[in-house]
Structure formats: structure tokens, C-alpha cells
Amino acid sequence: MTEPAHLLGAADIRALAEELRVRPTKTLGQNFVIDGNTIRRIVAAAKLDPEETVLEVGPGLGSLTLGLLDAAERVVAVEIDPTLARRLPETVAQWRPGAVARFDLVLADALKVTELPREPSAVVANLPYNVAVPVVLHLLEHFPSLRHGLVMVQDEVADRLAAEPGSKIYGVPSVKAAWYGTMRKAGVIGTNVFWPAPRIHSGLVAFERREPPRTTATRAEVFAVIDAAFAQRRKTLRAALSAWAGGGPAAERVLVAAGVDPSARGETLGIESFVRIAEQRHTAHAEASADGGTLG
Incomplete structure (x- = not known):
């Protein structure tokens, strides 16, 4: 029976960090995976x-990178830390010499990158806790070739991304993620498989992309409704959307036209309802402009 390919363990990670004189920083959200079985679990759950x-976003010292190169044709890694980025190709060459030509490295902030050397069809990443949701939404917005993926985030964030309408933790991340596809919780990762060990567990979130809802409103218009609806939690939509709509009466008209109860709260609505609200506001604006009037 063939031995599984070597994956970086605690000794490997600490040796690399010592060589580079790197200490993981909270600023960049660096927690390196030091357990090969956890890497295998993540790769298997990604169903590549x-x-x-x-x-891969935030490859760090290369723990997950090697596992992904074993499972996929090509890996494009985006790393913000120049010290780690310089070492990563050497790590690939050392442990996966046959995969060097299948590896691309981009030194960039994942929140700003809009072009890659290859079109990725999947994203698999151990994301920094402090920017996980913005990174996920940014990637889905700018890379329509992404059809599915698996990200490891703070466990609480994983629950929020996968939350359904009506849940206490359902909010802006849940609804905006639903614009792009379906999110589901795919597992929990303990703290002892990281260096340094975080104080809280991590969660795996798997997603499958689908086309956004058909609508005459733009994505920005729909997201503006979502932001307004959750800016003041527990307020009725009539009140929460008042400023956004140009006044309470205008908000009431838009909500009724969208088939949404004005006394409902944002936490109870699915993405389709927010789309209808945005459409009605979009239509009202267009009609007011055509008549030379204003909304209010």
C-alpha cells in the first residue's frame, strides 16, 4: 500500500518559522495548521x-497548499505576507517537486485582488478570522468562475454564513452569501491543530454557487437594502428602511408593493424578499424620474 504524501506537521512548521524568523501575528490572523490529518479532512470535504x-487564500507556510496540490490540477495561492510568499515556492519544490509547474503564487491582499493568472473553479482556504466574510464576498463578486468551495473561519462566523432566515444569528453575512449560492456548515475544527492555538474553534463552510436571483435591481441595490434592514436589529422593516426609502410612508409603499409585511423584521426575510424590495425601490425611482418628480 502506497504511503500518503508527506504533509507538514508541527516540527516542519516550527522549523520553517524559525528559518524565516517568523512569529505568527494577530494583525494578519495567522494560525498555521500543524496536523496532516486535519489537512486531509479539509481537502476531502472540499470534494475537488x-x-x-x-x-487558496492565505497559504502561509504551505500546510494546506501541499494537500491541495495532491487533489487538484493546479493551485493559485494569494498571500499578503512577502516573507511567507518568497518561501512558499521553495516549500512546494521541496515536498512536491513534480507539482512546481502546477503552482502559481500571487503576492497581494485578497481583499484587493481582481485578476488571477488562472481562472479558479474552486476556493479552499484557511481564512484569517478578522477578514473572513469580506474576503468570501469579494471573491464571489470578482471571480464568477468560482463554482464551489470550502473555507475555514471562526466557528461563530461559519454559523452566521450558513444561517437560515428566522435564526437568531441570521444577518448581513447570511443574506449576502445567499445572493451567490448555498452555504452549509461542513464541520468544526478544534484548537490544538493550529500554531499558535486560537482561543476558539474553527468552522468549515462549504458553498455551491448558483446564479443570482433574476432581478431588474442591481446587486449593489439589493445589498443596500440588506445593510439598511440590519443596521438596527429588531426594528420593523418600516422603521429600519425609512431613511433608505426616503421616509416612512415611502418605505411602507415599497414594502407593500414587494409583498412584504412592513411590520416584519429583516431577520425573517430570505434573499428573494430583499430582491423584491430593491426592485420596487428601483421601479419607483425610475417612475419618479420619468415624471420629473421625487420620492418621499
Whole structure:
């Protein structure tokens, strides 16, 4: 029976960090995975096709990178830390010499990157806790080629991304993620498989992309409704959307036209309801402009 390919363990990670004189920083949200079995679990949960190009954000010292190169045709890694980025190709060459030509490295902030050397069809990443949701939404917005993926985030954030309408933790991340596809909790990762060990567990979130809801409103218009609806939690939509709509009466008209109860709260609505609200506001604006009037 063939031995599984070597994956970086605690000794490997600490040796690399010592070589580079790197200490993980909270600023960059660096918690390196030091357990090969955890890497195998993440890769298996991602359900990658062997011919896929995978985007990895924040590869760090390369723990997950090696596992992804074993499972996919190509890996494109985006790393913000120049010291780690310089070492990563050497790590790939050392442990996966046959995969060097299948690895691309981009030195960039994942929140700003809008172009990659290859079009990825999947994203698999151990994301920094402090920017996890913005990174996920940014990638889904700018890389429509991403069809599915698996991200490891703070466990509480994983629950929020996968939350359904009516849940106490349902909020802006839940609804905006639903614009792009379906999110589901795919597991929990303990603290002892990281260096340094975080204080809280991590959660795995798997997603499958689908086309956004058909609508005459733009994504920005729909997201503006979502932001307004959750800016003041526990307020009725009539009150929460008042400023956004140009006044209480205008908000009431838009909500009724969208088939949404004005006394409902944002936490109870699915993405389709927010789309209808945005459409009605969009239509009202267009009609007011055509008549030379204003809304209010």
C-alpha cells in the first residue's frame, strides 16, 4: 500500500518559522495548521475534481497548499505576507517537486485582488478570522468562475454564513452569501491543530454557487437594502428602511408593493424578499424620474 504524501506537521512548521524568523501575528490572523490529518479532512470535504484549478487564500507556510496540490490540477495561492510568499515556492519544490509547474503564487491582499493568472473553479482556504466574510464576498463578486468551495473561519462566523432566515444569528453575512449560492456548515475544527492555538474553534463552510436571483435591481441595490434592514436589529422593516426609502410612508409603499409585511423584521426575510424590495425601490425611482418628480 502506497504511503500518503508527506504533509507538514508541527516540527516542519516550527522549523520553517524559525528559518524565516517568523512569529505568527494577530494583525494578519495567522494560525498555521500543524496536523496532516486535519489537512486531509479539509481537502476531502472540499470534494475537488482532479482537473480543477483551486484558489487558496492565505497559504502561509504551505500546510494546506501541499494537500491541495495532491487533489487538484493546479493551485493559485494569494498571500499578503512577502516573507511567507518568497518561501512558499521553495516549500512546494521541496515536498512536491513534480507539482512546481502546477503552482502559481500571487503576492497581494485578497481583499484587493481582481485578476488571477488562472481562472479558479474552486476556493479552499484557511481564512484569517478578522477578514473572513469580506474576503468570501469579494471573491464571489470578482471571480464568477468560482463554482464551489470550502473555507475555514471562526466557528461563530461559519454559523452566521450558513444561517437560515428566522435564526437568531441570521444577518448581513447570511443574506449576502445567499445572493451567490448555498452555504452549509461542513464541520468544526478544534484548537490544538493550529500554531499558535486560537482561543476558539474553527468552522468549515462549504458553498455551491448558483446564479443570482433574476432581478431588474442591481446587486449593489439589493445589498443596500440588506445593510439598511440590519443596521438596527429588531426594528420593523418600516422603521429600519425609512431613511433608505426616503421616509416612512415611502418605505411602507415599497414594502407593500414587494409583498412584504412592513411590520416584519429583516431577520425573517430570505434573499428573494430583499430582491423584491430593491426592485420596487428601483421601479419607483425610475417612475419618479420619468415624471420629473421625487420620492418621499
